[in-house]
Amino acid sequence: MESLTFRHTTTKPLPGTKPQAITGVVASGNLEILLERVLPPDACEVAIETPVAGYGPVWEAVVADFVARAQPGGVRISINDGGARPDTVSLRLLQGARLMEA
Amino acid sequence: MADWRGERKARDARIEAGRAHANGKVVPAGDAVALLEAVLKPGDRVCLEGDNQKQADCLARALSQCDPGKVHGLHMVQSGIVLPEHLDVFETGIAERLDYSYSGPQGARVAKMLYGGQIKLGAVHTYLELFARYFIDLTPHVALIAGVSADREGNLYTGPNTEDTPTIVEATHFKNGVVVAQVNEIVDKVPRVDIPGDRVDFVVEADTPFFVEPLFTRDPAAMTETQILIAMMAIKGIYAEYGVRRLNHGIGFGTAAIELLLPTYGEKLGLKGEIATHFALNPHPTLIPAIESGWVRQVHCFGSEVGMDRYIRERPDVFFTGADGSLRSNRALCQTAGLYACDMFIGATLQIDLMGHSSTVTQSRVAGFGGAPNMGSDPHGRRHPSDPWMKAGREAQIVGDPALMRGRKLVVQLVETFGDKLVPTFVEKLDAMELAKKIGLELAPVMIYADDVTHIVTEEGIANLLLCRDADDREQAIRGVAGYTEIGRGRDRAKVEELRARGIIRRPEDLGIEPLDADRSLLAARSIKDLVHWSGGLYEPPARFRNW
Numbered sequence: 001m002e003s004l005t006f007r008h009t010t011t012k013p014l015p016g017t018k019p020q021a022i023t024g025v026v027a028s029g030n031l032e033i034l035l036e037r038v039l040p041p042d043a044c045e046v047a048i049e050t051p052v053a054g055y056g057p058v059w060e061a062v063v064a065d066f067v068a069r070a071q072p073g074g075v076r077i078s079i080n081d082g083g084a085r086p087d088t089v090s091l092r093l094l095q096g097a098r099l100m101e102a
Numbered sequence: 103m104a105d106w107r108g109e110r111k112a113r114d115a116r117i118e119a120g121r122a123h124a125n126g127k128v129v130p131a132g133d134a135v136a137l138l139e140a141v142l143k144p145g146d147r148v149c150l151e152g153d154n155q156k157q158a159d160c161l162a163r164a165l166s167q168c169d170p171g172k173v174h175g176l177h178m179v180q181s182g183i184v185l186p187e188h189l190d191v192f193e194t195g196i197a198e199r200l201d202y203s204y205s206g207p208q209g210a211r212v213a214k215m216l217y218g219g220q221i222k223l224g225a226v227h228t229y230l231e232l233f234a235r236y237f238i239d240l241t242p243h244v245a246l247i248a249g250v251s252a253d254r255e256g257n258l259y260t261g262p263n264t265e266d267t268p269t270i271v272e273a274t275h276f277k278n279g280v281v282v283a284q285v286n287e288i289v290d291k292v293p294r295v296d297i298p299g300d301r302v303d304f305v306v307e308a309d310t311p312f313f314v315e316p317l318f319t320r321d322p323a324a325m326t327e328t329q330i331l332i333a334m335m336a337i338k339g340i341y342a343e344y345g346v347r348r349l350n351h352g353i354g355f356g357t358a359a360i361e362l363l364l365p366t367y368g369e370k371l372g373l374k375g376e377i378a379t380h381f382a383l384n385p386h387p388t389l390i391p392a393i394e395s396g397w398v399r400q401v402h403c404f405g406s407e408v409g410m411d412r413y414i415r416e417r418p419d420v421f422f423t424g425a426d427g428s429l430r431s432n433r434a435l436c437q438t439a440g441l442y443a444c445d446m447f448i449g450a451t452l453q454i455d456l457m458g459h460s461s462t463v464t465q466s467r468v469a470g471f472g473g474a475p476n477m478g479s480d481p482h483g484r485r486h487p488s489d490p491w492m493k494a495g496r497e498a499q500i501v502g503d504p505a506l507m508r509g510r511k512l513v514v515q516l517v518e519t520f521g522d523k524l525v526p527t528f529v530e531k532l533d534a535m536e537l538a539k540k541i542g543l544e545l546a547p548v549m550i551y552a553d554d555v556t557h558i559v560t561e562e563g564i565a566n567l568l569l570c571r572d573a574d575d576r577e578q579a580i581r582g583v584a585g586y587t588e589i590g591r592g593r594d595r596a597k598v599e600e601l602r603a604r605g606i607i608r609r610p611e612d613l614g615i616e617p618l619d620a621d622r623s624l625l626a627a628r629s630i631k632d633l634v635h636w637s638g639g640l641y642e643p644p645a646r647f648r649n650w
Contacts, residue, residue, distance in 0.1 A: 085520040086586035087561040
């Protein structure tokens with residue numbers, strides 16, 4: 001098990017008012033993402049628990065691209081990874097952001 | 103004085119020796135070993151029919167049980183190395199040399215035996231290349247083939263999986279070789295004559311029906327959003343863009359997803375009748391919804407697929423069928439159709455390097471080639487124009503008089519940036535190179551050469567290699583769709599944006615596709631059971647795909 005945490009500053013808060021959302025499942029090749037609107041509006045934190053060690057730089061790149069694209073200010077994101085591929089992680093993050101905006 | 107009939111006399115002698123174990127042409131399964139020991143000579147070139155689907159497994163077992171003192175040093179020339187017996191014969195010395203095409207399930211053992219020196223390898227061929235050599239320098243002395251039934255005259259019904267049989271028999275029988283067929287049953291009258299009896303010397307009534315593998319069944323339940331996104335990009339960015347009507351699909355989940363999106367996403371884009379109307383393709387179960395909703399007009403098949411027989415019988419306007427109603431397939435002719443009469447090949451691969459060479463060989467497996475290298479290559483013998491072919495040709499910067507221009511076959515690699523177990527699809531150097539060095543192959547087993555590939559589609563976007571003008575364009579176009587692999591993260595970001603501005607790289611948003619719309623609800627069928635419903639109950643999936 002590897003734990004990773006990435007903190008970013010955003011230019012704006014994530015739109016919408018939904019306090020929390022959850023998407024995905026912890027299955028092989030998949031992941032579960034919990035989003036909570038609990039941080040200051042210009043902060044985003046992503047905490048990852050993954051069974052696959054050694055992919056720190058890939059997670060860092062995926063999270064940085066997501067933050068740049070979605071600007072999820074105010075949101076803390078917790079990821080329970082089941083060995084998902086980076087494209088699946090990106091997709092789930094965007095799906096999570098969309099749920100919060102609803 | 104020269105003897106012009108030496109081969110003929112030798113064949114007559116072999117047949118004479120075999121007759122001792124036969125009643126007319128018919129040999130009981132229990133005497134198959136004795137028959138083979140009688141007709142085979144040391145050093146013979148032997149084609150043991152191992153196709154994609156159909157396997158001459160009873161004859162394979164018999165061959166592996168022959169006495170290596172009597173039968174040894176054979177040169178096996180066969181398209182598929184599929185069954186364990188296909189390799190057992192090399193361990194006992196019955197066989198010594200090998201020329202073949204495909205070894206999917208036995209890929210790891212082939213690699214080990216090549217490395218250990220138990221197999222003397224001629225070459226790993228593409229299908230058409232091996233078939234061609236059957237008629238020039240790899241003509242079999244003895245062919246061991248498989249069919250569904252035969253009559254006592256040797257007239258053979260191959261069933262829907264005709265596959266390689268006509269080609270093998272043509273090369274063997276008409277050049278003084280001996281043809282031995284295994285059949286599931288001897289009947290008074292065959293449903294149709296696929297091989298005339300005078301080309302078949304012996305018929306062995308097999309103890310069990312021949313083995314067929316459902317190779318082309320992809321369960322829609324296992325399709326991911328990423329595969330759906332890639333399929334949407336391919337439909338909008340390539341099928342629609344070039345107006346591709348005549349094509350061949352690979353056997354992966356990516357192309358299966360495209361098949362399932364035609365009646366839904368394709369319909370929404372108004373593309374019915376404009377794309378994907380004529381196929382060189384095995385009867386993929388995932389094609390059923392597109393056929394049923396009137397998208398697909400015609401399909402010619404390499405072989406059949408388990409469970410599709412009843413459906414095909416009821417759709418003779420779409421498939422090639424015999425007077426008996428069942429599918430007539432033919433690998434050599436369908437490969438030729440895929441090569442010359444299709445404007446596009448689209449399929450997956452395991453590894454792509456920075457130039458665009460691709461391979462399905464990994465460090466420890468020599469899987470050989472399927473249909474991809476023939477259909478995924480630009481045929482220089484083509485002369486008839488079509489819109490997609492001409493457009494691709496123009497994009498490849500044809501210079502000089504347009505009337506002297508060659509078009510281009512669209513060869514599209516559809517891949518996810520990471521494969522199973524987070525193995526990256528994009529690599530600096532193909533594993534095939536390392537393997538070739540290790541086992542002493544002169545040529546690395548490359549599935550599709552870089553100069554044949556026109557597009558690479560991943561979940562990150564489409565790279566159009568036709569529009570690349572130099573090696574740097576090409577490398578960055580590939581890196582630019584390689585996602586979070588090391589190759590992808592090593593991109594020159596400014597250059598990739600330049601390529602995007604030039605239309606060489608196109609992202610989902612450039613195509614008007616929202617990645618979050620890539621949802622399983624877009625699939626025309628979301629399970630095997632849905633496919634059965636679409637077929638009106640005619641599709642009969644094999645047990646392992648039935649989970650209801």
